[in-house]
Amino acid sequence: MKLITANEKMADAVHGNYLLIPVINRFGIRLGFGDQTIGAVCANAGIDTDFFLAIINAFSNEDYFPAKKLRAVNVLTIVSYLKKTHDYYRRTLIPVIESYIAALLAKSLKRNPGLRLVKKFFLEYKKELFAHLRSEETRTFPYIEMVYRLHAAPGTPRVRKDLRRYSMDVYEREHHEVDEKLTDLKNILIKYIGGEFDDAVCSAIVFELFRLEKDILDHTRIENIVLMPMVAEMEKALRLR
Template identity: 25%
Template sequence: MPDSANKTIGEFVAEDYRTAAVFERHGIDFCCGGQVPLAQACREKGVDPEQILSGIEAVKNEPVKRGENYAAWELPFLADYIVNTHHVWLKENDPTITAYTRKIAQVHGAHHPEVIEIATLFEKIATDMDAHLREEEEVFFPAVKRAATARKAGQMPAPEDRETIKKCLEQLRREHEEVGEAIHKIRHLANDYAIPSDVCNTFMVTYQKLQEFEEDLHKHVHLENNIFFPKAAQL
C-alpha cells in the first residue's frame, strides 16, 4: 500500500486505462491534474485510498481488450490513432459547439448569463485547440515518427528532431493544462450541465455536446500526457 500511495494518478492510468473509470467515479481528476500521488488525491477528495485500490484491482482483473492496449503500441501508430480519432472528432465538432454556444448566449443570455461566459470560453478553446492540433500534426508527431524510426533502426535521432520534441513537449503540456482548466470552468458555470427548466432544445444539445467534448478531451489528453509524451521524451 505505501508504494501505491506514492504512485501518481497518471501512472495508474498509463499502466491500465481502465483504472480511469475508478478515478472518475470518485471525482478524482486523472487527466490534467493527474500528476499528484494517490494518497494526496484521496486526501483532497476525502476518499479512502483502500477503496480506490480495491476498485483498481477489480478492473485490472477483467481481461484487457487487445484493441485498447495503448501503452503497448508503437509511437507512430499511437500518433495516427490520436489524429484519426480525437483530432478528427474535434475538427468535426468544434465549429458546431462554437455556433451552438453562441446561439444559446444570444437567446438565453438574459435569463442565464452564465451561457454568455461559456460561449466566450469555448470560442477561445476552439481557437487554441485549432493551433494546438496543427502543432501536433505538422511539427511534433512528424518529429517523433522520424526519431522513433531512427531508434528502431539502431540510429541516433537527428539533433533537430530531438530539439523539436523537447520544445514541443513543454508547450503542448502547458496547453493541455490551459484547455483542461477552461473546460472545468465551463462545467462549473454550467452547474455540472444540469439543464434549466425554461430552455430550448438547442440549449440541451449544447450542454450534451460540451459534456461529450470534455469526455473526449480527457481521453485524448490522457493518451498524450500519460502514454505518448513520456515515451517521446525518451527518444
C-alpha cells in the same frame, strides 16, 4: 465495468456504453455491424484488435489504463489514432457545440446578455483548443515520426544533434490551461447562468461539454502515459547507439 473482449459482439459493446460510438467511428468502423464480433469487425477493417480493445476499454473505465498493452503498439498507430481524435473535435464535436450555442442565442427572445458572454467565452476556448491541436500536429507529431524513423533504421549512427527533447513543460502547461477553460465554461453554465434561456438547448450544450471533457481527458492520458514514455525510450536508445 467489465472489460470488453474480442469475442463480444460489437453491437453489445455499444449497448453497454453508447458513448463508445464516436471512438469506434474514429477507427473507420461504422454503425450497422450486425452480429459480428469485435474481432471479426476489426479483422475486416484491417485494425489491430488488441489496440482497439485497449482504447475502448480505457475509454469505458476511468480506473483501467492498460499502459503496457498500449506501449507495445507501434508509435505511428498511436499517433494516427490521436490525429483522428483531433479531426473529431475539429469537424464534429466543436461545430456541434457551436451550433447549439447559436441556437441558444437565436431562441432567446428577450435580450439576455449572459448568452452572448457564453458565446464569446466558447469562441475564445475554441481558438485556444485549435491552436493547441495545430501545434501538436505541426510540431509534436512530426517530431515523434522522425524519432521513430531514425530508431527503426538499424544503420542510423548515434544521434545527438537532431534530438531536442521537445519541451514537454510547455506542452503540458498549454494542455492544462485549455482544459481549465472548458471546465470553467461547464461550471458557469451549471451554476451561474441566469435570465431567460432555452432549457433543452442549454442542457444539450452541457451534455456535449461533458463529452468533450471526457474525450480530451482520455486523449491526454494516452499522450502522457503511453506516447511520451515511448518517445523518451527511443530517444535514449538513439543517444546510446
